Amino acid sequence: MSGIHDSRDEVFERVDDAFFALDDAWRFTYLNDRAEEVLDVDQSVVGESVWDEFEAAVDTTFQYEYERAMETQESVSFEEYYPPLDSWFEVTAYPSETGLSVYFRDVTERRERERELERYETIVETVHEGIYVVDEDGTFAMVNEAYAEMLGYDRTELLDASVSTVVSEETVQRAAALYDELVETERETATMTATLTRKDGGTLVAEATFSLLPTGERVGIVRDITEEQAREQKLELFERIVETVEDGVYAISDDDRFIVVNEALCEMTGYDREELLGKKPSHIRDEWIGERAEELVAEVLDGEREEGAIEFDLNTKGGEHLSVEARVTPFSITQGTGRCGVVRDISERKERERELRDRIRQQQVVTELGKQALETQDIDHLMDEAARLVAETLDTDYAKVLELTDAGDELLLRQGVGWDEGIVGEATVSAVDRDSQAAHTLDATHPIVVDDLTTETRFSGPDLLTDHDVRSGISTIVGPTGDPWGVLGTHDTARREFSQHEVSFVQSVANILGAAIDRHQGQEELRRQHERLSAISDIDSLVHGLSESMFGLSTQEDIRELICERLADSDSYEFAWIGTVEDGDVVVDAEAGVEDYLDDVTLSMDDPPGEQGPAVRAHATGEMHAVPDVETDPRYEEWREHAREYGYRAAASIPLLDDGEMCGSLNLYSARSEAFSDEEREALQRLGSIIAYAFSSVERDRELQRERNRLEFMNRLLRHNLLNSLNVVEARLEMLDGRVDFEVATHLDTALGRTREMIDFVETIRKITKVIGENDGVDQELGPIDIQEAVETRVEHASDRHPEAEFDVADLPSVDVVADDLLSEVLDNVLVNAAQHNPHSDPTVWVDVTATDDEVVVSVADDGPGIPDEQKADIFRREAKTFDDPGSGFGLYLVREIMDSYGGEITVEDNDPEGARFRLTFQRA
Numbered sequence: 035m036s037g038i039h040d041s042r043d044e045v046f047e048r049v050d051d052a053f054f055a056l057d058d059a060w061r062f063t064y065l066n067d068r069a070e071e072v073l074d075v076d077q078s079v080v081g082e083s084v085w086d087e088f089e090a091a092v093d094t095t096f097q098y099e100y101e102r103a104m105e106t107q108e109s110v111s112f113e114e115y116y117p118p119l120d121s122w123f124e125v126t127a128y129p130s131e132t133g134l135s136v137y138f139r140d141v142t143e144r145r146e147r148e149r150e151l152e153r154y155e156t157i158v159e160t161v162h163e164g165i166y167v168v169d170e171d172g173t174f175a176m177v178n179e180a181y182a183e184m185l186g187y188d189r190t191e192l193l194d195a196s197v198s199t200v201v202s203e204e205t206v207q208r209a210a211a212l213y214d215e216l217v218e219t220e221r222e223t224a225t226m227t228a229t230l231t232r233k234d235g236g237t238l239v240a241e242a243t244f245s246l247l248p249t250g251e252r253v254g255i256v257r258d259i260t261e262e263q264a265r266e267q268k269l270e271l272f273e274r275i276v277e278t279v280e281d282g283v284y285a286i287s288d289d290d291r292f293i294v295v296n297e298a299l300c301e302m303t304g305y306d307r308e309e310l311l312g313k314k315p316s317h318i319r320d321e322w323i324g325e326r327a328e329e330l331v332a333e334v335l336d337g338e339r340e341e342g343a344i345e346f347d348l349n350t351k352g353g354e355h356l357s358v359e360a361r362v363t364p365f366s367i368t369q370g371t372g373r374c375g376v377v378r379d380i381s382e383r384k385e386r387e388r389e390l391r392d393r394i395r396q397q398q399v400v401t402e403l404g405k406q407a408l409e410t411q412d413i414d415h416l417m418d419e420a421a422r423l424v425a426e427t428l429d430t431d432y433a434k435v436l437e438l439t440d441a442g443d444e445l446l447l448r449q450g451v452g453w454d455e456g457i458v459g460e461a462t463v464s465a466v467d468r469d470s471q472a473a474h475t476l477d478a479t480h481p482i483v484v485d486d487l488t489t490e491t492r493f494s495g496p497d498l499l500t501d502h503d504v505r506s507g508i509s510t511i512v513g514p515t516g517d518p519w520g521v522l523g524t525h526d527t528a529r530r531e532f533s534q535h536e537v538s539f540v541q542s543v544a545n546i547l548g549a550a551i552d553r554h555q556g557q558e559e560l561r562r563q564h565e566r567l568s569a570i571s572d573i574d575s576l577v578h579g580l581s582e583s584m585f586g587l588s589t590q591e592d593i594r595e596l597i598c599e600r601l602a603d604s605d606s607y608e609f610a611w612i613g614t615v616e617d618g619d620v621v622v623d624a625e626a627g628v629e630d631y632l633d634d635v636t637l638s639m640d641d642p643p644g645e646q647g648p649a650v651r652a653h654a655t656g657e658m659h660a661v662p663d664v665e666t667d668p669r670y671e672e673w674r675e676h677a678r679e680y681g682y683r684a685a686a687s688i689p690l691l692d693d694g695e696m697c698g699s700l701n702l703y704s705a706r707s708e709a710f711s712d713e714e715r716e717a718l719q720r721l722g723s724i725i726a727y728a729f730s731s732v733e734r735d736r737e738l739q740r741e742r743n744r745l746e747f748m749n750r751l752l753r754h755n756l757l758n759s760l761n762v763v764e765a766r767l768e769m770l771d772g773r774v775d776f777e778v779a780t781h782l783d784t785a786l787g788r789t790r791e792m793i794d795f796v797e798t799i800r801k802i803t804k805v806i807g808e809n810d811g812v813d814q815e816l817g818p819i820d821i822q823e824a825v826e827t828r829v830e831h832a833s834d835r836h837p838e839a840e841f842d843v844a845d846l847p848s849v850d851v852v853a854d855d856l857l858s859e860v861l862d863n864v865l866v867n868a869a870q871h872n873p874h875s876d877p878t879v880w881v882d883v884t885a886t887d888d889e890v891v892v893s894v895a896d897d898g899p900g901i902p903d904e905q906k907a908d909i910f911r912r913e914a915k916t917f918d919d920p921g922s923g924f925g926l927y928l929v930r931e932i933m934d935s936y937g938g939e940i941t942v943e944d945n946d947p948e949g950a951r952f953r954l955t956f957q958r959a
Contacts (some may be wrong), residue, residue, distance in 0.1 A: 052140075052768045056132040058104070060084050072140050074119065090118045090925065096125070100136070102128040113141060148422065152720055164240075164256035167247070172197050172206065184240075184258055186233035191822035200230050209242075209252075218351035228260070239263050261348050282358075282377035288370035289658050290314050290324065299377060302358070304351030310878035311888035318349050323360075331364045331373050345380065357384040374775035389535060392427075396539040399423045403543060407550035411557075416550055417449035420543050424524045429535055432502060435512070435547065436472055436521040438465055445472050445521060461470050461498055472521050473508055481510035481537050486529045499525060506530040508540045513548040522547060569709070573717040590729050594624035597700065599727055602627030606709075608682050612690075612725075613649060614698040615639060620649050626707035628680065635676075647673065652687035652699045658719055688718045692726040699723060742848050814935055818959035819857055821883055823892055829881055832869060836877075839869035844882040851890045851956035854931050862896045864952050872898035872949075890958050895951040906942050 053068035054062060062080045070076055077088050083293075088733040091097060095114040101352045103110045124143040125138040164181025166174055174192045180521050182189040185200055192199070205228040213225040225243045242691065244254030282299030284292055295310045317323060318707045323346045323677045330342025349354040362375040403420055410416050417435040425433035434450035439462075447453070447461040464470045475482045484507050487495050495504060512693040513519030522544040572936055594612045601610040609627025620637035637650050647670075648659040655742070663686050664670040664677040670685075677683070690697040700722055704710070710718075716944040829841050866880045880895040901909060910930040925939070931941045938956045944950040 050286065051137045053135070053137050055133060055135050055753065056084055056100075057130075059101075059835075062087070063469075069138075072119075072121075072123075072138070085324055088116075088118075090116065095201070100127055100134055103127045104134060113145070113460070115145075160683045162257075164252050164258075168197055168252045168254070181256060181510050184238070184256065185230060186236075189232075191393050200232075201228055202231075205229070209244075211254055212244075217898065222885065231277065251310045253577075257507075266580070281379075284310075284315075284377065285365070285374040286315065286370060287372045291317075292374070294374070302350075302356065302377065302379060303348060307914065319346055320349075327360070327373060327375075331371070332363050334362075335364055335371070344797065348377070357381045364838075374672050378443065380555070393535050393539075395427055396542075399427050400539070400542045400546065400633075403546050411553045413551060414449060417547065418451075420522070420547055421449050421451045424522070424540060424543055427539070428524055428532075429528040430507070432507075432526070433524040434522070436463065436523065438476070438518060438520045442466075448499070448520070453498075457498075463496045463498050467496075470496050471499070471507075472496070472523070475509040475511060475516055475521050477525075478511075479515055481508055481541050482509050483532050483537055485531050496635070500942070503527045506532070508532055508537055510537075510541050512544045512546045515888070519548060519551050519865050569604075569704070569706075569714050570717045572604040572606045583664070590732055591624070593725065593728050593732070594698075595626070596622045597641075598626035601700075601702060606706070607704050608680070609703055611701050612698055613637075613701060615653055615696075620653055620699070628703075631680075644669070645672075647688035648685055649699055649701050651697065652689045654692060656689050656696060658688045658715055658722070660715065662710055665707070681705060683707045684711045686715070686718065688722040690722050690726040690729065690746075692730045697726045697729045704719075814852050814854065816852050816936065819853045820847045820848060821851045821892065821956070823844040824857055825881060825883060825892060826863060828865055830860055831862065832865035832879075835866065836869040837881055838870070839877045841865075841869075842878060842880045842882075846883045849883075849885045849887050849890055850959035851936075852938075852959050853936050853956065859956065860932050863926070864954065867926075868894050868896040868950075868952075872896055874898070885958060888958055890956045892954040892956070893951060894954075895945040897945070898947040898949045900944055900948060900950045901942055909942065910940065 035577045036446045053064075053066045054069045055064040056074075057063050060083050062082055062084060063078065063472050065073070065075065074457075075087065085092050085097070086937050088096075094116075095112055096116070099110045099112050107129045109126060109128045111124075113124050114123060115122050121140050121142040122140045124141045124538045125136060127136045127137075161179055165178040166181050167174075167176040169175045173194050174197055175194075177189055177192045182192055185192070197209070201209075205226075208228070209225060212226060215221060216224055223243055223245045225241060227239065228239050229237050238258050238859060239260045240256045242254045242256045242257045244252050247253055275560065279296070280298055280487060282302045283294070283296040284299055285294035287293050291312055291314055293312075295307055299311065300307050305318070326344050327342065330344065332337070333339050334342055343359060344362065345357070345359045345527070346834060349360045350356055357380050358377050359380045360377045362373055364371050364373050366372075368773075401904045403416070403423065406416055406419060421433040421435055425431070427497065430452075432450065432452035434453070435448045437448040438445055438858065443464070444462045444672070445465045447458055447463075448459045453461075463472045465473050465476060467473050471482060471484065471493050475497045482492075484490055487499065487505050487507075499507075502525075505527050506529055507523055507525035509521055509523035511518045511520075513523050541859060598610045599808060601607050603626075607627070609625065609631070611622045611625035611628070611631055613622050613632075615621075618639050620632075620639070622632050625631055637647060639654060641650055643651075648661060651657075651659040663665045663672050664674055664683055664685065670677070677685070680703065682705055684704045684706055686702050686709075688700040688702070690700060700718070704717070825846055826843070829843055831921035833839070833841050853860075865879065866882075869877055874897065878897050882894070884891050910926050930940050933954065936956060938954065941953045941955075943951050943953070
């Protein structure tokens with residue numbers, strides 16, 4: 035029995051598989067060495083239950099299959115993994131009535147290879163790339179689904195098909211060459227790109243990487259790179275664009291470092307590409323720029339904006355600052371979110387914007403100054419504003435307005451800003467020195483621009499500029515080129531190149547100043563003209579008013595006071611006084627608008643001519659003397675403080691002359707500068723003549739009054755004595771009427787007639803005396819008288835007295851004139867003179883009457899010798915005509931006096947072809 039067991043054991047030991055035997059109670063009865071090795075046990079387990087020794091096998095496939103074999107008494111085979119041993123086992127169990135024989139082997143490596151193969155197969159079938167195996171004959175031995183799908187074939191259609199089905203012969207040849215290279219060299223893989231033809235005839239670009247299998251077959255992995263190639267081409271295009279655009283392009287990682295920069299950004303910053311890549315951008319821009327860029331990127335990510343834009347100064351490698359605009363947008367990278375951007379040099383745009391802002395500001399200043407120029411009357415304030423605004427707008431240290439003096443050789447610093455204290459209003463520069471910029475400007479037809487005075491060759495700077503360290507500036511003429519008013523200039527202590535816009539701006543301001551000054555001067559001239567006209571109007575009004583008022587005054591003192599008061603009350607004069615010479619000094623006889631003007635002043639007629647004032651000169655020369663402006667007239671220098679004290683700028687003295695005799699002087703003082711123009715002087719001289727005449731009239735009135743008194747005495751004498759005597763004679767003659775002989779009666783009638791004529795004549799004399807003596811019409815009773823009837827009656831009377839004369843009377847209109855009963859005497863005188871003073875034996879007298887709405891003219895013409903021109907003005911004077919005889923009427927002087935009392939006039943002119951024509955003009959009633 036033991037021999038049998040020994041034989042059995044020997045047999046089992048020679049079996050390659052592991053073996054163990056179990057009895058029907060599941061106890062080990064035998065294990066061969068291989069089983070001990072695989073199960074990591076020894077013979078000590080014999081007699082022990084398999085389920086106790088291998089508890090992990092309970093309720094597993096091992097227990098299920100073993101029990102099924104015993105129950106069915108049929109063998110079972112299976113593969114199962116046993117975790118405690120971390121191994122896979124292939125098991126075959128043979129049952130018997132007494133137990134179970136189990137053969138098993140460790141198939142872990144095989145299962146791993148199978149699992150790996152399954153993984154590879156899964157990978158091959160699941161990868162997107164196509165995979166193929168080509169045998170030595172060039173036919174497909176294997177293709178995965180991705181490869182078949184890539185080409186539009188079923189997998190079965192490609193297996194055993196030639197590779198030329200999908201590639202060109204040229205590609206086959208290239209692949210064969212690479213195959214040979216792999217065989218002959220140590221090179222393990224080869225890659226090529228080729229065009230594959232799809233089943234539908236379409237093509238795609240693919241990249242194949244292949245290597246050799248031990249069997250000699252070629253395995254390849256194929257990627258469809260059509261889109262990738264397109265992307266590569268697009269990327270290459272983008273890279274070319276990025277490198278060729280003028281804008282800087284960059285990309286920054288999430289840790290704020292450059293990962294991409296183009297050449298333009300390198301040129302913009304002055305850094306090489308290697309100096310920027312991997313570096314933080316903080317060394318080319320301020321820190322706040324990065325913070326702002328991150329904020330913009332966050333807003334883009336949140337959908338608040340499509341892209342971010344920010345303007346800042348880029349710091350170059352050379353230390354300069356470049357104005358740029360960066361447009362920022364985020365992009366995804368492996369480690370997070372980066373940002374990329376385009377940087378554009380906006381220096382020129384910024385400069386244009388700055389220039390535009392400057393030009394807008396300049397236009398605003400020009401507009402503002404233009405408005406002020408139209409509104410203000412203070413030209414100095416406008417000049418000061420112009421200087422301030424020019425310096426402020428151009429950001430210069432100084433600005434000035436220079437006024438050309440009257441002499442034309444200097445320019446006064448009229449207004450300015452920035453200059454040392456006390457300079458404005460006092461400093462002057464030469465207007466003729468060729469080394470002066472101002473003088474050079476006056477000679478130029480365009481603005482003068484200086485970039486650097488230290489290198490200027492046209493001129494050197496005057497002391498005004500060099501003392502203030504002026505280096506550059508602009509200067510231009512104010513006013514017309516041919517007749518400049520002055521110069522506008524602006525200067526800076528730094529070297530500076532001024533733009534044409536800045537030069538034009540200064541020129542525009544100068545034009546505004548020139549127009550304003552011209553307008554101001556025009557207004558000043560208009561004001562002076564207005565003042566002159568007002569003064570002349572005042573004088574005319576005074577002349578008219580004084581003419582009415584003066585001649586009603588009885589003394590020269592009253593006239594002087596009235597004159598001074600009226601002149602001082604006018605708008606044209608501050609005060610006035612009238613003076614005369616007493617004991618060699620000019621003294622005040624009357625004054626108004628001022629008190630005791632000459633109390634502290636002596637105006638001596640003995641003063642030297644150079645020291646004489648207007649009043650002394652007027653008395654000395656008999657001519658009017660005036661000082662239009664006491665502030666500028668050198669002759670009035672010693673009187674200027676006196677003038678300022680009394681508030682006047684101009685003075686004049688008008689001599690009061692009557693027939694060459696000095697009656698005094700009228701002295702006037704005005705607050706107007708440039709007063710006493712030629713027109714005003716003429717008006718004042720007329721006023722002086724009227725005042726002098728008024729003074730003389732007072733004396734003449736006194737003499738006339740004495741004459742009136744004498745006439746009144748004669749009038750009363752005639753009326754009282756002569757008229758009474760004539761009345762007695764007339765009464766006695768009437769008593770003799772009818773009581774005398776016929777011869778005596780004729781003489782009695784003649785005597786009575788002549789007596790009555792004498793009575794009428796005495797009455798006429800009384801009336802004429804009243805007219806001549808009083809001549810004010812107070813007691814004169816005027817009324818309408820029919821001129822036709824009056825003329826016809828007086829012509830008939832004259833014809834009776836002068837029967838030798840022929841009176842030719844035209845058709846007379848029946849109109850009334852303003853007159854009284856002296857009208858007959860006027861007509862008789864003219865008619866009788868026309869007939870009586872004619873040397874012809876048969877003189878002819880023409881009588882005519884014409885009438886208008888206002889006047890009636892009686893014309894009496896003769897054919898006598900006429901009246902010489904030099905006598906026509908004198909024949910109506912009192913001395914020119916006396917009574918020729920008591921019966922011939924009275925002279926033409928009396929006719930003129932009577933016509934004056936009627937408000938009419940008498941004139942004489944030549945008659946055609948000979949003789950004289952008298953014209954009596956009456957007011958029509």
